[in-house]
Amino acid sequence: MSIDNSYSPSGATLPLEQQRGPAYWLQRAVQGLGTLSGVSVGLLALLWFALTLGAYPLLIPDEGRYVGVALSMLESGDYLVPRLDGLPFFHKPPLHYWLTALSLKVLGVNFVGARLVPALMAALLIAGMHAFLKRHASQHHAGWTALILLSSPLLFGASHYANLDMTVAALISSCVLLGGHAALQMEQGRPYRLALMGLYATAGLAFLAKGLIGILIPGGILVFWLVGRGQWRILLRLFSLTGLGVLLLVATPWMWAMQARYPGFFDYYIVYQHFQRFLETGFNNPQPFWFYFALMPVATLSWTPFLFRRARGTGMQPDGLFAVRALMLSALLTVLLFFSIPSSKLVGYVLPAIGPWAFFLADTVIRQTQRDGEAKVARRAVWSLAVGVLLCLVAVVTMVVRPQVNSRELGRVLAAEYQQGDQVVFLNNYRYDLGFYVPGLMGVSVMGRWDDPEIMRTDSWRKELLEAASFEPQRGALTLIDRATLRQQLCRDSKTVFWLIGGPDAVRQSQVLNHAQRLYEDQRIALWRFDQDDHDFMCGGTPKVVQPKTSVLPDR
Structure with missing residues (x-):
C-alpha cells in the first residue's frame, strides 16, 4: 500500500479578506506543523x-x-x-x-x-x-x-x-x-x-x-x-x-x-x-x-x-x-x-x-x-x-x-530548625511530600494502630506503609510504631529533639502534645517540637530503654 503524503483538502487558499485573520494564521500553523x-x-x-x-x-x-x-x-x-x-x-x-x-x-x-x-x-x-x-x-x-x-x-x-x-x-x-x-x-x-x-x-x-x-x-x-x-x-x-x-x-x-x-x-x-x-x-x-x-x-x-x-x-x-x-x-x-x-x-x-x-x-x-x-x-x-x-x-x-493541600509551609518551618539526628513522628497521618521541602530528612516514624485488620481492606497510605514494612520487618518496626512505643521513645533519650506532626485537634488526643511547643498550624496539619525541657517535665526520673515492638507487622 502506498500513501500519498501530498494529500490536501480542497479550497487550499482562504479568501483574500480572510488571509490575515485568526483563521488564516491557524491554517498556516497547521500547515507548518x-x-x-x-x-x-x-x-x-x-x-x-x-x-x-x-x-x-x-x-x-x-x-x-x-x-x-x-x-x-x-x-x-x-x-x-x-x-x-x-x-x-x-x-x-x-x-x-x-x-x-x-x-x-x-x-x-x-x-x-x-x-x-x-x-x-x-x-x-x-x-x-x-x-x-x-x-x-x-x-x-x-x-x-x-x-x-x-x-x-x-x-x-x-x-x-x-x-x-x-x-x-x-x-x-x-x-x-x-x-x-x-x-x-x-x-x-x-x-x-x-x-x-x-x-x-x-x-x-x-x-x-x-x-x-x-x-x-x-x-x-x-x-x-x-x-x-x-x-x-x-x-x-x-x-x-x-x-x-x-x-x-x-x-x-x-x-x-x-x-x-x-x-x-x-x-x-x-x-x-x-x-x-x-x-x-x-x-x-x-x-x-x-x-x-x-x-x-x-x-x-x-x-x-x-x-x-x-x-x-x-x-x-x-x-x-x-x-x-x-x-x-x-x-x-x-x-x-x-x-x-x-x-x-x-x-x-x-x-x-x-x-x-x-x-x-x-x-x-x-x-x-x-x-x-x-x-x-x-x-x-x-x-x-x-x-x-x-x-x-x-x-x-x-x-x-487556590492551591491544593500540600506541605510546603509546614516543610519551610521544619526545615528552618531540623537537624540531623532529630526524630520526626507523624501522628495518625502521613504527608508524602514533606521530604521534598526538608532536605536530608531522615528518621521518620509514623504512629498509628498498625494491628487494625481494616487497614488491609482498602487502599490507603496506611496499607502502603504496612505492605512496605513487611519486606523489611526490622526497619518497619522502627518506622511504624504505636502510641505506647512513641511515649517510650520520647522518655528514652532526653537529648533527642522530636518533631511531632498531626491534625490540629491531636492535642486533645495525646497527653504528650500538652508538653510540646506548637510551631506551625493550618486547617489540616500542625507541628510540635518536643525537646529536653519537655522531656524533663513529662517524663521525669531516669528513663528505661525499651525495645520497639515488632508483632504488629504482618509476615511477607
Whole structure:
C-alpha cells in the first residue's frame, strides 16, 4: 500500500479578506506543523508544557509519593530499591522513579525537576503520533492531530502531574506506533527491522513503567488490528525471537534482582499487584463501566463539537487511509474496554487512548474542510483552539490562586530548625511530600494502630506503609510504631529533639502534645517540637530503654 503524503483538502487558499485573520494564521500553523519533523513538534510541545511546570507545589498524595520515592533514590544513592519512608515500595516498577531521580539530579530539587518527566512523555506521545501520521496518513492529519493534542486539557494536565500515568501512556503509544509502522512497512515491502526491534525494546520499557499492561495492551491492539484486516502473515512476522530477547533483557533483570533480595517479591509484585488488584473492588475511585467512554469527549472538550457536525455530514470517501484508521480504532477501543473492566477507574488510565481520539477528531476536521470549505472550518477551529488553550491556562491559574493541600509551609518551618539526628513522628497521618521541602530528612516514624485488620481492606497510605514494612520487618518496626512505643521513645533519650506532626485537634488526643511547643498550624496539619525541657517535665526520673515492638507487622 502506498500513501500519498501530498494529500490536501480542497479550497487550499482562504479568501483574500480572510488571509490575515485568526483563521488564516491557524491554517498556516497547521500547515507548518505538518511539514516539521516529529522531533521538532515534540520540542515545541515540551516548551509549551514546561512554561508552567513550576507554578504550584506538589499535589498529594500522588506527586508527593512518586517524587518522594525518586528523591530517596537520589539522596541515598540506592537506585535499585524504590523506597517509601525508607521501606521497600513495590507497588510500581522503577522506570519512572529512575527518570525522575535523573531529572532532579540535573535540574535540582524543584517543581520543574519533579514534573519534567511527565512533560517529556507528553511531548514524546505527540511527537510519535505526528511522525507516524506524517508517514502513513498526511501532513494535514499530522498537523491537526498535534494541534488538538497540544490544546487538550487532559493531556496538558497529565503533563503537569508527576505520577506514572503519562510515562505509561507515552510508552504504550510508542509501542503501538512502532508496531504499526513495522507492519505497514512489511506490507509495502520496505525495511522494517529497526522499527520491529524498537517495538520490543519499548515494550520492555513499558513493562518497567507499569508492569504487564505495558506489553498486553499494545500487543492486544496490534493483534486485533491485524486479525481484523486479515493480515495473519504480517502478524506472524511481527513475532521475533531476537525481539523477545531484547524485551526480556530490558524488562526482567530488575525483577530477578528484587526476588533474590526479597523472597516474597514475585508473589506480591506479579500475582497480587498485576492480577488480584485488577479484579478486586476495594480500591479508590469506583466508577461505572461507561466512565471512560464519557470521559473522552471531555478530554478534548473544545474540539468535540466537530464530531457532532461530522455525524450530520456526508459519508467517508476512499482515500487509502483504511489501515491507519483501523489501527487507531483498535487502539482507542482496546484501551477503553480494558480499563473499563475494573471497578476502580482513575482518569490518568485513559491517557493511552488520547492519541487515537485526537486522530479521529483531526480526520473529522479535514473531512469537514472538504465538505464546507477551508475558511468556514478554520473559523470554527480558531474557537476550539482558543477555548482549549484557555482551559489549560485557567487550570494553572486556579492551582496557583487556590492551591491544593500540600506541605510546603509546614516543610519551610521544619526545615528552618531540623537537624540531623532529630526524630520526626507523624501522628495518625502521613504527608508524602514533606521530604521534598526538608532536605536530608531522615528518621521518620509514623504512629498509628498498625494491628487494625481494616487497614488491609482498602487502599490507603496506611496499607502502603504496612505492605512496605513487611519486606523489611526490622526497619518497619522502627518506622511504624504505636502510641505506647512513641511515649517510650520520647522518655528514652532526653537529648533527642522530636518533631511531632498531626491534625490540629491531636492535642486533645495525646497527653504528650500538652508538653510540646506548637510551631506551625493550618486547617489540616500542625507541628510540635518536643525537646529536653519537655522531656524533663513529662517524663521525669531516669528513663528505661525499651525495645520497639515488632508483632504488629504482618509476615511477607
